[in-house]
Every structure is written in C-alpha cells, then in structure tokens.
Amino acid sequence: MFDNLDLSLVNWSRLQFAVTAMYHWLFVPLTLGLSFIIAFMETLYVRTGDEKWKQITKYWMRLFGINFAIGVATGLILEFQFGTNWSNYSWFVGDIFGAPLAIEGIMAFFMESTFIAVMFFGWNKVSKGFHLTATWLTAIGSNLSAVWILVANAWMQNPTGMHFNPDMARNEMTNFWAVFLSQTAVDKFMHTTMSSYILAAVFVIGISSWYLIKKREQLLAKRSIMIASIFGLLAVLFTIQTGDSSARDVAKVQPVKFAAMEGHFTGSEASPLILMGFVGDTETAYIDPAIDPAPVSPVKYRIEIPGLLSLMTTYELNSYIPGLNDYLYGNAKHGILSTEEKIIRGHEAQQKLLAYKQAMAEDSPTADTLRAYFQDTEWLASTFKYFGYGSYYNSDSALLKANITKVIPPIGLVFYSFHLMVALGFWFLLLFIVMLYFVFKDKLEHQRLWLYASLWSIPLAYISSEAGWIVNEVGRQPWTIQDLMTCSQSVTNLGSYSVMITCLLFGVVFTILLIAEIKIILRQISKGTKED
Numbered sequence: 001m002f003d004n005l006d007l008s009l010v011n012w013s014r015l016q017f018a019v020t021a022m023y024h025w026l027f028v029p030l031t032l033g034l035s036f037i038i039a040f041m042e043t044l045y046v047r048t049g050d051e052k053w054k055q056i057t058k059y060w061m062r063l064f065g066i067n068f069a070i071g072v073a074t075g076l077i078l079e080f081q082f083g084t085n086w087s088n089y090s091w092f093v094g095d096i097f098g099a100p101l102a103i104e105g106i107m108a109f110f111m112e113s114t115f116i117a118v119m120f121f122g123w124n125k126v127s128k129g130f131h132l133t134a135t136w137l138t139a140i141g142s143n144l145s146a147v148w149i150l151v152a153n154a155w156m157q158n159p160t161g162m163h164f165n166p167d168m169a170r171n172e173m174t175n176f177w178a179v180f181l182s183q184t185a186v187d188k189f190m191h192t193t194m195s196s197y198i199l200a201a202v203f204v205i206g207i208s209s210w211y212l213i214k215k216r217e218q219l220l221a222k223r224s225i226m227i228a229s230i231f232g233l234l235a236v237l238f239t240i241q242t243g244d245s246s247a248r249d250v251a252k253v254q255p256v257k258f259a260a261m262e263g264h265f266t267g268s269e270a271s272p273l274i275l276m277g278f279v280g281d282t283e284t285a286y287i288d289p290a291i292d293p294a295p296v297s298p299v300k301y302r303i304e305i306p307g308l309l310s311l312m313t314t315y316e317l318n319s320y321i322p323g324l325n326d327y328l329y330g331n332a333k334h335g336i337l338s339t340e341e342k343i344i345r346g347h348e349a350q351q352k353l354l355a356y357k358q359a360m361a362e363d364s365p366t367a368d369t370l371r372a373y374f375q376d377t378e379w380l381a382s383t384f385k386y387f388g389y390g391s392y393y394n395s396d397s398a399l400l401k402a403n404i405t406k407v408i409p410p411i412g413l414v415f416y417s418f419h420l421m422v423a424l425g426f427w428f429l430l431l432f433i434v435m436l437y438f439v440f441k442d443k444l445e446h447q448r449l450w451l452y453a454s455l456w457s458i459p460l461a462y463i464s465s466e467a468g469w470i471v472n473e474v475g476r477q478p479w480t481i482q483d484l485m486t487c488s489q490s491v492t493n494l495g496s497y498s499v500m501i502t503c504l505l506f507g508v509v510f511t512i513l514l515i516a517e518i519k520i521i522l523r524q525i526s527k528g529t530k531e532d
Contacts, residue, residue: 009496010488013085016503020078021473022466023510027071027517029465032146032193033200033235034064035139040227042135046128056220058123059529060204063521065120068142070517074510085499089480089490094170096162096179097152104148112141143193150192154185156481157472158253164384166356166374171484184253187246188472194239195468198428201232202454202461205435207525209454212445217528222444229436236429243425244312251313251321254482257475259324260411261418262309263299267331270307271321276419277302279412286405288329295325299415324411328404339389339404342483345382346389388484409477417467417474424464431457 038060045053079101082090090097118126118134126134155161161178162171173179205228208221251258259265263274265285277299287295310319322336330338337345352373359367373379392403431454438444444451476482480490 009494009499010491012496012499012503013491013494014487016085016499016506017078017081018473019503019507019510020074020081022469023514024071024074024078025466025469026462026514027067027074028146029196029199030067030203031064031071031142033197033231034060034067034203035135035142036197037200037204037227037231038064039132039136039139040231041224042132046132052219053223055529056223059220060224061120062524063207066517066520066524068116070513073513077506085492085494086480086490087492089485092170092485092490093155093481094162094165094168094172096155096159096171096173099173099176100148100152100155100179104145112138112145115141146193146196147189150189151180151185153472154182154188155179157188157476158182158184158249159481159484164374164380164387166353166371167360169353169357183245183249187242187249191239191242191246192468194235194242195425195465197235198232198239198425199461199465201228201235201432202428202457204228205232205431206455206458209451210525211528213448213451213455215445218445220529222439225435225444226439229432229439232428233432233436236425236432239425240429243422248313254476255322256324256327256408257414257471259322259327260409260414260475261471263297263302263411263415264309264321264323265297265299265325266294267320267322267326267334269310269320270318271309271313272304272306273308273312274299274419275303275305277304277415279415282411283405285325286328286408287325289325289331290329298411324408328408339407340400342386342389343392343400343403346386346391347393348390349384349387350390350393386483388479388481388486388489391486391489406478409475414471414475417470421464421467421471424460424467428457428461428464 038057041053041057041060044050045057082097115134115137118131119138122131122134159171160182161173161175163174164170165172179185204224208224208228211217211221247258247261250261263277263279264271265282266289278301280298280300282298285295285298307317310321311317313319313321320334322331322334326334326336328339330336330341352370356367356370356374358364359370374384389407392400392406394400394403431450434450435444435454438447438450478486478488480487
C-alpha cells in the first residue's frame with residue numbers, strides 16, 4: 001500500500017502548506033476587493049473634481065498597500081512549496097499546473113507591479129486620467145493573478161483537458177481551453193472573487209462604522225459606507241448565484257465532497273436540505289445499504305427542509321441524491337461504483353504502468369501492447385480514471401474493505417465550515433441592505449447597534465472566507481488531484497524533521513507578519529486621513 005512511507009512527513013508537509021495557504025488567504029481577498037473599491041472612489045474624484053474623494057481614495061489606498069505588501073511575501077513562499085515539499089505532485093501534473101502559474105507570473109504579476117508604483121507615487125507626477133488608469137489596471141492585475149491560481153486549483157478538483165504519458169509517468173495538457181474554461185474553473189473564479197469583494201466591503205464598512213462611533217472622519221465614513229454597501233450588495237448576490245452553481249458542479253465531479261458538505265449519509269429521493277445540525281459519531285454511520293437501507297444519520301438535532309437538496313441539485317423535487325454510503329458500497333441501480341471496485345481498478349492501472357516501465361527497460365515486445373492501454377479511451381475512462389485509488393489496495397480482502405473509508409474527508413470539519421460560510425453569507429446580505437438603507441435615510445450615525453454589528457463583522461468576514469477554503473481543500477481529502485493522486489503520493493522524499501522545523505518557522509514568521517500588519521493598519525486607522 002504505502003511502502004516505506006513516512007506518514008509524519010506527509011502530515012507535516014500538509015500542515016506546512018495549510019498554514020502558509022491560510023495565512024496567505026488572510027491578505028488576498030482584501031487585496032482583490034479593496035483595489036476595485038479604491039478604483040471606484042478615484043473615478044468619482046476624477047469625474048466630480050471633489051478633493052474630498054481624492055482624500056478618501058488615498059486613505060483606503062494606504063491600507064491597501066500595507067495588506068498588499070505582506071500578501072506578496074506569503075504568496076511567494078506558497079508557490080515555492082510545490083517544488084520543495086510536493087515535487088512528486090509537480091512532476092505528475094506536468095505542464096498543466098505550471099502553465100497557469102507561469103501565465104500569472106508573466107502577465108498578471110508584472111502588470112500589477114508596474115502600475116501599482118504609479119498608483120502610489122504618481123499623484124503629482126502624472127495626469128488624473130493616467131493615474132486613474134493605473135489604479136484600474138492595478139485592480140484588474142490583482143484579479144488576473146487570482147484567475148490563473150484558481151484555474152490551477154480547479155484542475156486539481158476536476159482534472160480535464162489532459163492525457164497521461166506513460167513514458168514520462170506524468171499528465172500533459174492537450175486542451176488549454178478545456179482546462180481554462182471548465183465549469184469548475186469558471187465557478188471557482190467567480191465564487192472566490194465575489195466572496196473576496198464581500199470581505200473588502202465589510203472591511204470598509206466596519207472601519208467606517210468605527211469612525212462614526214467615535215464621531216470622527218464622518219464624511220469619509222458615510223461616503224465609504226455608501227460605496228462599500230452597494231459594492232458588497234452586488235457581490236453577495238453574485239456570490240449566492242455562483243455558490244449555487246458551484247455546489248451543483250461539486251455534486252457532479254466531487255460527489256463525496258458534496259455529500260460531506262451536506263451531511264448526507266444515506267441516498268434518498270426528495271432528499272432534505274440540512275440547514276443546521278450537529279455531527280456525531282460518523283464511524284457507525286458507514287453501513288452497506290444492502291444490509292441496512294436506512295441507517296440512523298449521525299447528524300443530530302438537525303433542522304431540515306424536505307426535498308430541497310434534490311430540488312437545488314437537479315431542479316427536480318423527487319430526484320435521487322446519493323449519500324456517502326452509496327459511494328462507499330456502490331449503488332448498481334444508480335450506476336455508482338463502490339470504493340472497493342475503484343481501488344481494484346486503480347490498482348490495475350498502477351500495475352499496468354509498472355509493467356510497461358519494466359517492459360520498456362527490458363526492451364520487451366509486450367511494451368507496445370501495454371502502451372495501447374494508455375491510448376485506449378474506454379480503458380482510460382473506466383480504469384485509469386481511478387489511478388489514485390490503487391494506493392489503498394491490499395491483497396487481503398478484509399484489509400481492503402477496511403481501507404474504503406480512507407477516501408472520506410473529515411465530515412465534521414467540512415460540514416460545519418460549509419454551513420458557517422453559508423450562514424455568514426446571508427448575514428452580510430442583511431448587513432449591506434440595512435447599512436445602505438440608513439445611508440440614504442441619512443440616519444447612519446444614530447444606529448449604534450448596527451455600527452457595532454458592522455465593526456464586529458470584520459472578523460466574521462475573515463472566518464467565512466477561510467471556511468470556504470476549508471470546504472474546498474479539506475473536502476477533497478485524501479486527494480491532491482481528484483481520484484488520480486493522493487497527498488501521500490505527492491510529497492517530496494525529505495526528512496520529516498526538516499519539514500517540521502520549516503513549518504514551525506513559517507508559522508512564527510507569518511504570525512509576526514500578521515501582528516505587524518494589524519498594528520500598522522490600526523495605527524493608520526487611528527491617524528485617519530492625515531498623511532505623513
């Protein structure tokens with residue numbers, strides 16, 4: 001199975017990447033959203049000639065600059081880890097994962113870094129129109145960076161547009177547009193960027209609310225809340241739409257993740273949507289439907305709406321939505337293979353590759369016969385598709401059966417993260433509507449309850465953003481590439497001790513950077529619109 005594998009190396013490598021990614025994501029969404037809010041504000045300055053809009057723009061630009069600088073530092077370290085800690089993965093994905101990252105570096109990063117200098121230092125050196133153009137291009141460049149990263153991540157969730165080269169033992173891109181425009185990539189980009197705009201809007205509204213509470217910078221606060229509320233309201237409506245589309249795509253290409261998100265263990269027609277619940281002991285819930293077709297769900301004290309999961313997933317109220325047990329034990333009626341069968345097929349694919357490599361080394365005539373398998377579309381779709389499952393193969397049937405639950409992600413973490421993200425999304429929708437109402441009624445400074453709610457919504461926005469990535473990444477475990485490669489197969493052959501040391505060092509450094517950013521931002525907020 002995992003011969004000579006140091007599981008502590010896998011765990012430390014995963015932890016190091018998770019720490020880096022989650023710290024990095026504290027900075028990215030604010031950069032994506034705040035850049036556009038700044039661009040809108042500067043546009044109003046250029047069109048109206050009102051110097052107050054220029055002052056407001058420059059204020060938010062300073063906070064953007066602090067966040068941007070630290071976000072770049074964590075992002076570079078994140079990309080380096082693909083070569084240092086995950087070199088087997090980097091080899092296996094060939095040019096598929098590298099192409100989007102290369103485009104991001106060449107086009108978006110250079111575009112972003114070129115115009116950001118003009119945006120910060122060109123106020124008195126270039127014309128208003130040129131400076132506004134630089135600001136808009138900085139915002140567009142920031143979001144273009146996100147495009148290519150999210151396309152690469154989407155391919156890991158739904159590998160497409162590629163062919164496996166048995167001679168090199170790696171996947172190679174055959175259709176760039178299939179990778180770039182897959183439904184998974186489109187949904188992921190739209191949902192992630194729109195949710196980032198929500199965070200930026202909440203950030204602006206929360207800080208502006210603090211000024212109103214303290215009776216300071218009232219013009220800045222009211223104008224900023226107006227812009228951010230409109231921006232945030234539009235973003236949250238698009239986020240709901242893209243989230244709905246993304247969930248249906250996940251149900252199709254990552255059904256185990258979907259079932260974990262929804263806490264759906266037993267397949268049924270007119271499946272209910274669980275709005276709230278508590279996940280109990282899941283181990284006893286994995287039961288073959290042939291033995292018990294309706295086991296007790298481990299999701300306790302749940303509030304659910306009958307039939308809504310079926311309706312939202314397939315647009316049909318009485319449609320059948322498979323549960324986790326269907327994917328573990330199979331469901332012939334609905335054409336679902338069991339995990340055990342996938343493991344057997346994955347093992348066959350791995351053995352074919354090993355036999356081919358040996359035949360090539362020995363210059364055996366059987367090499368051509370074996371190579372034909374990797375050119376057979378039907379065999380690729382029915383067998384090689386489950387290549388990664390072969391890692392869980394065991395010749396002992398009892399141990400093989402025991403391995404099937406290893407393809408299930410941590411249910412509690414995925415379920416709670418998903419439901420928390422959705423609940424907070426609707427809270428932000430209410431917040432934007434209420435704040436916009438009070439802005440136009442000119443009663444905002446008297447709504448202390450809502451001002452404090454806005455201020456404390458800032459950490460909630462970050463929690464919601466991180467929860468979304470937990471659903472995305474933890475929900476696909478144990479896979480690095482869905483169905484093709486596990487995390488255990490992806491790691492570099494390093495000493496676990498060295499990975500542990502670097503993981504701890506990164507954690508300390510990132511924490512120091514985060515504290516530094518918070519202190520610098522708080523100092524800038526305290527100063528208000530005063531410039532050094």
